[in-house]
Amino acid sequence: MHSPAxxxxxxxxxxxxxxxxxxxxxxxLGVAKNVSIPATELEAALDGKVTxxxxxxxxxxxxxxLDMVLRPDPSTFALYPWSTPEMPEARLLCDIAxxxxxxxxxxxxxxxxxxxxxxxxxxxxxxxxxxxEFFLFEALDSEYGSTKTADxxxxxxxxxxxxxxxxxxxxxxxLQAMGVAVASSHHEHSPGQHEIxxxxxxxxxxxxxxxxxxSIAKHVAAARGLEATFMPKPLxxxxxxxxxxxxxxxxxxxxxxxxxxxxxxxHAGALTAICNSTVNSYKRLVNAWDAPIYTVWSERSANAxxxxxxxxxxxxxxxxPDAAGNPYLxxxxxxxxxxxxxxxxxxxxxxxxGSTYELAERERHERGIGTLPKSLRQAISELDNDPVIRAxxxxxxxxxxxxxxxxxxxxxxxxxxxxxxxxxxxLY
Amino acid sequence: MTADELVxxxxxxxxIAAGGGGPKxxxxxxxxxxSVGVLVEDSQWRHLAAAGGxxxxxxxxxxxxxxxxxxxxxxxxxxxxxxxxxxxxxxNLGRLSIFGSSDLDTCEYAARLTxxxxxxxxxxxxxxxxxxxxxxxxxxxxxxxxxxxAVRDDAAARGIVLATHYVAVALETETGEPxxxxxxxxxxxRGGEGEAGVLERRGALVIFVPASREVDASNTRTAAAMLQxxxxxxxxxxxxxGGVGTRAPVADAHRSLAQAEAALTISRRLYGPGRVxxxxxxxxxxxxxxxGGADTMRDFARRILAPLRAYDEKHQTxxxxxxxxxxxxxxxxxxxxxxxxxxxHTVFYRLRQIGxxxxxxxxxxxxxxxxxxxxxxxxxxx
Numbered sequence: 001m002h003s004p005a006x007x008x009x010x011x012x013x014x015x016x017x018x019x020x021x022x023x024x025x026x027x028x029l030g031v032a033k034n035v036s037i038p039a040t041e042l043e044a045a046l047d048g049k050v051t052x053x054x055x056x057x058x059x060x061x062x063x064x065x066l067d068m069v070l071r072p073d074p075s076t077f078a079l080y081p082w083s084t085p086e087m088p089e090a091r092l093l094c095d096i097a098x099x100x101x102x103x104x105x106x107x108x109x110x111x112x113x114x115x116x117x118x119x120x121x122x123x124x125x126x127x128x129x130x131x132x133e134f135f136l137f138e139a140l141d142s143e144y145g146s147t148k149t150a151d152x153x154x155x156x157x158x159x160x161x162x163x164x165x166x167x168x169x170x171x172x173x174x175l176q177a178m179g180v181a182v183a184s185s186h187h188e189h190s191p192g193q194h195e196i197x198x199x200x201x202x203x204x205x206x207x208x209x210x211x212x213x214x215s216i217a218k219h220v221a222a223a224r225g226l227e228a229t230f231m232p233k234p235l236x237x238x239x240x241x242x243x244x245x246x247x248x249x250x251x252x253x254x255x256x257x258x259x260x261x262x263x264x265x266x267h268a269g270a271l272t273a274i275c276n277s278t279v280n281s282y283k284r285l286v287n288a289w290d291a292p293i294y295t296v297w298s299e300r301s302a303n304a305x306x307x308x309x310x311x312x313x314x315x316x317x318x319x320x321p322d323a324a325g326n327p328y329l330x331x332x333x334x335x336x337x338x339x340x341x342x343x344x345x346x347x348x349x350x351x352x353x354g355s356t357y358e359l360a361e362r363e364r365h366e367r368g369i370g371t372l373p374k375s376l377r378q379a380i381s382e383l384d385n386d387p388v389i390r391a392x393x394x395x396x397x398x399x400x401x402x403x404x405x406x407x408x409x410x411x412x413x414x415x416x417x418x419x420x421x422x423x424x425x426x427l428y
Numbered sequence: 429m430t431a432d433e434l435v436x437x438x439x440x441x442x443x444i445a446a447g448g449g450g451p452k453x454x455x456x457x458x459x460x461x462x463s464v465g466v467l468v469e470d471s472q473w474r475h476l477a478a479a480g481g482x483x484x485x486x487x488x489x490x491x492x493x494x495x496x497x498x499x500x501x502x503x504x505x506x507x508x509x510x511x512x513x514x515x516x517x518x519x520n521l522g523r524l525s526i527f528g529s530s531d532l533d534t535c536e537y538a539a540r541l542t543x544x545x546x547x548x549x550x551x552x553x554x555x556x557x558x559x560x561x562x563x564x565x566x567x568x569x570x571x572x573x574x575x576x577x578a579v580r581d582d583a584a585a586r587g588i589v590l591a592t593h594y595v596a597v598a599l600e601t602e603t604g605e606p607x608x609x610x611x612x613x614x615x616x617x618r619g620g621e622g623e624a625g626v627l628e629r630r631g632a633l634v635i636f637v638p639a640s641r642e643v644d645a646s647n648t649r650t651a652a653a654m655l656q657x658x659x660x661x662x663x664x665x666x667x668x669x670g671g672v673g674t675r676a677p678v679a680d681a682h683r684s685l686a687q688a689e690a691a692l693t694i695s696r697r698l699y700g701p702g703r704v705x706x707x708x709x710x711x712x713x714x715x716x717x718x719x720g721g722a723d724t725m726r727d728f729a730r731r732i733l734a735p736l737r738a739y740d741e742k743h744q745t746x747x748x749x750x751x752x753x754x755x756x757x758x759x760x761x762x763x764x765x766x767x768x769x770x771x772x773h774t775v776f777y778r779l780r781q782i783g784x785x786x787x788x789x790x791x792x793x794x795x796x797x798x799x800x801x802x803x804x805x806x807x808x809x810x
Contacts, residue, residue, distance in 0.1 A: 255654055345616070345658070347647035353784070368643030 005074035006046045013039055013090060016079060022091040023050060023070045024211075026108050027057045028400045029277070030326025032215055034091070035070065045072055048097065054104075068104060069097040076208055078178035082219065093208055105396040108328035109204070115332040115392055116203055119339050122256035126338070127200035127248040128331060129183070130210055132323050133241035134217060135192045135234055136164040139227045146227065147234050149192030163224055168194045170220045171213070171228075178216070180209045189289065190238035200248050203335060207327035210243070214323070232276070232322035233283040240284030240291060243275075243323040245334060251313045260316055261297050261348040263341015264306050264334070265370075268295040268320070269382030270389035271337055272373045275321035275330045277405065279376045279412040284322060287357045292320045294359060295370040298352045305372070308351070320372060329393065329401070336392025376409045429462070429538055437461055437538055441545040447611030448626045451546045452477035455524070458542040460603075462535040465527040468514070468546060476522060510536050512543045516551040560586045565625035565636065569682050576679035583678075591622025591638030595648045596673040596684035598692045599655075600632040601666045602701050609633075609666050612659055616651045620644035625681075632692065636681055645675035652704040669696040670704035690714050711788075711798025726809045732802035735785045747785070750778045752803055 013021070021042050022034040035052050037045055044050060054068035076093035083089045096107035103110045119126060140146040151164050165187070172182050175196075183199040198209045217228035233240035249257060264271070276285065285291050290302040298304035307317040321330050340346070349368050352359075359369065373379035380402060383389060390398045429437065440461075444453050455466040459480025468477040509527040513520060524543040526535055564586050573579045583590045597617055601609065610633055614626065622638030639645040652672045659666060671691025673684030687707040694713045695705030707714060715728050736748045750768060754775070757763040761779075765772040779790055788795035 255657055258650060258654070345651075347650050349643040350646045366642040367646075368641055 009046060009074045009077045009092075010043060012077065013042055016088050016090075018042075018079065018088045018090045020087070020089045021045065022089065023072055023094050024091050025070065025094045025096055026211060026326060026328065028106065028108060028326065028329075028397055029404060030108070030324075030329070032211060033057060045070065045092070046074065048072075048101065051099070054096070067099050069099060069101065070094040071097050073109075078180075078212075081174040081177040082223070093211070105394050106400060108326050108332070108397065109207070111392075111394055111397060112204055112207055112328040112332040112335075114394075115335040115339075119335050122249060122253035122342055123260075123335070123338055125250065126203070126335070128203045128206040129200040129246040129248065130198045130206050131195055131242075131244040131246070132198070132210060132213060132230075133188055133193060133195045133243070134228055134230045134323065135190070135241060136167055136194060136221055136226045136228055137192055137234075139222065139225050145229065147192075151191045163226060164192060164194060167221050167224045167226050167228075168196070170224070171217050172196060174216045174220055175209075175213060178212060180212050188239070188241075190235065193239065193241065200246070203331045204328075207331050210323060210327040230323040232278065232281045232324050236283070239289035241322060242284065242291070242319065243321040243325075243330075245318045245321055245331070247316045247318070247334075247338065249314055249316075254312070254314050256342055257308065257314045257316065258348060259341045259345055260338045261306050261308060261341070262346030263337040263339070263344075264316070264318060265295045265297060265348050266341065266346050267333075267337040267386055267389050268305060268370065269373055269379065270386030271333055272320060273376070273379035273383035273405070274333045274389070274393070274401070275318075275325055276379065277325040277376070277401075278322075279409060281322050281324065282373070282375050282379075285320065285372055285374070292356070293372055294356045294364065295372065296352045296356050296359075296367075297348055298356070301352055301354060301356060303356050304352060306348075329397065333389050333392045336389055340388045376405060376412075380405055380409070429534060434537055434541065438541050441541060443611045445545055445549060447614045449610045450477075450549055450628075452479065452628060453610050454542055454545050454549065455479040458526070458538055462526070462538050463528075464532075464535055464539075466539075466542075467525045467527070468522065469525075470522040470550075510539060512536070512539050514543045514547045514550065516547045521547055521550045561588060561623075561625075562627065564588055565627050568625070568678075569627065569629070569634075569685055571682050573679065576677065579679045589623045590678050591620060591640045591644075593639045593645075593675050593677055594625070594636040594681045594684060595619070595639045595645045595675050596681060596688040597635045597637055597648065597652060597670060597704075598629075598632045598673075598685065598688040599635070599668050599670040599704070600692065601668050603666070609659055609664055609668060612662055612664055613655065613668075616655050616658060617648055618651075619648060630689075632689070634685060634688070636685075639675045642675065648672060649706045649708075652706060655704055656702050667701040668704065669701050671695055672704060672706045674707055687714070690717055693717065709787075711794055712801045713794075715801070722809055725805045729802040729805040729809065732786070732798060733806060735787075736782065739781075739785050745778075745781075747778055747782050750775065751782050751799065754779065755800055755803060 018039045020036050020038055022036050023045060024032055024034040026032055035050065037050060041050065048069050048071050050070045051067045052070060053066055055066040072092035072094045077090060079088060079090045093109070095109045096104040098104050136149070137146050138148045138150065140148060149164070168185055172185050175182050181199050183197040185194065185196045188195045196213060198206060201209070214230055221228035230241060249260070276282065285293055287293050292303055292305040294305065296304050297306040297308060299308055299310055301307065305318070305320055307319060309315065318334060373382055383402070393401065440457055441454055444457055451468050455468050455477045456479040458464070459466045464480055466479045470476055509525050510532050511523050511525045514522040514524055524539060524546060526532065526539045564583055567573065568579065573582065580590060599613055613633060613635065614624070617624070617635050617637045619637035620640050622640060624638055625636035627634040637644070637648045639648060649672055652670060655670065656668060659668065669692055671688040671693070673687035673691065676684040691705040691707040691710055694710055694717055695703050698713070715725065733748065736751065739745065740747055750764070753767050754764045757767065761772050761775045765775045768775065783790050786799070788799070790796065
């Protein structure tokens, strides 16, 4: 006996003559993975009978847990817009379960589900809207991709000669065709930089939307001779790409918003490890282009970590995350921080007016304002010392993520970068 | 009381004691839960605490306020009541008496639990630490220390870890029983590093919240604003009035307390119970409450207008002039715009800026009073 949702998926797949279905999931680092099945196996997949070798996926490796079960979420069924009538292809986003059917602690999507369940009281029913920034560069024949763009547009510009504008519209159209709602899109500050905004939804749907955008953007861009990248800071002298996360709570919870802000500020260091999870992320978090660098909140300042405009229903905008990380884990830890803030009645101090970049050290001390980690290594140390955020991740993901990121940081630390050649090669 | 109610009652007593509540707070809780009058005396029949008035003869009630224990004792002998010994080991520390309930047999169990809790408190006090701490804060409030060094030396001798600065909070209920919300209030006002001070004074619960950094003071003000709501969420049926003083060095904590008590008075009179007033946000009212000479008034005017003047100086704007003119032309934006030779939208923009910089609302009568008084005093004394 199938639930109505499963029946709907099977009927839809049959009506649209779907040939293949990609069962998608993410690893601990947020990289999308998938197993493609013929449509004839869809019913079995919906019954949780499709397994995969978890031993080869980052963060899943534990000898006794190799055969993982994929648990498709029927609500995420969507046809890829580029499918041809001859070869319609659909996707389903999946949770990961243990062979005995119990939830897998290393599944990021399950981790977010748990965080949502634990977000009670004033956080029950919290809605999330994402503002996602990314670059569209010319696709050139180079090993690592290019950062070249013919675009000269800036914030909210309409750049008629830019293929990026067309590509962004095509991305939005593709998202809508897949049932992912889009609130708006516009050109961002830097040439080649764009933003797509999702409307408020439940946190799981928001993370699913970001995951979908990342794959759609790359596909649509490639079809137009472009490359889409969500790398946080591809250009040294231009603004980086962030992921602004807006939380909307019910009007009657207005006073509790202060506790939520307090939670985000109190755990900002550890949050950074998850929400800014690449070594490149920390090149965006500098005192320029309105990137946040201090644990401060404001009603209006564009470079505060948390922006809380006066409006009803109240909204909190967390401005430090970037879209290169694992969206499920990012939202899970953010919800964990919000929950802790409410539970512990954490207060955030007064809001800041003006630019945070002008804060003197003494003023920061008096106002209890901390500094965001300046490197991935520092952020991981903050994570190590934050039991609340570690608990939001769960032991399995915490250790898997930590191991993977420490190794990534070590590889980065050992690498000799072009800047070092420029600075030292001839000087010494 | 049922067995479950008694267990809950005992847990409440433990919470009150853990939150620093003394005999008065514990007696207050018994009085409230059992609807009885409660008197606590030490082994020498000296008054320690009294609470509640339910069922007491009308001739007794006024005596509670005046601690007229001797007269109270005489009356008690002829009135329906129960007296329970407060005992610690072999020592008789005093006695707890209850009055006025129609079912004193039932209340006696709760009274015995309360007497036991008070015994623990009294025994602990005779061990000196809480009493020594309380004495320190009492002396600080009484300005008994000659200088800051003496404050710190005495605190160290008593094992008190002081913060550099404190913010005083004064809280009271309509019933005058701070014990009912003591633990919740202490939980709400955590402050920064350092030890909090707690006193009961003039029927109010006084908390000296450690505030070594400005953010601690800011959070204390916010916690004050949220206190009533949080008490309700904890299903504590009390309406509190309160006041929060400004952040002061520990040696000047008595000034913060005076401000907190003034803010409490103003808040209660202006808004009624259920509000905690913050001295810094009460504008002209503290000045109106306590008056002051020319220096006090000049300081007030300077303090209120300082943010505007600093902004004008830094940004070469004329916000202060705009505000003066706006008031002088009867808040007529069109006339003010003509006088300033700017568009009226510019006047609106400036008024919004003034509100943000001064942290006030120009359409709020209280805020207007403050600004108008500051401008008037400045004109007279400037």
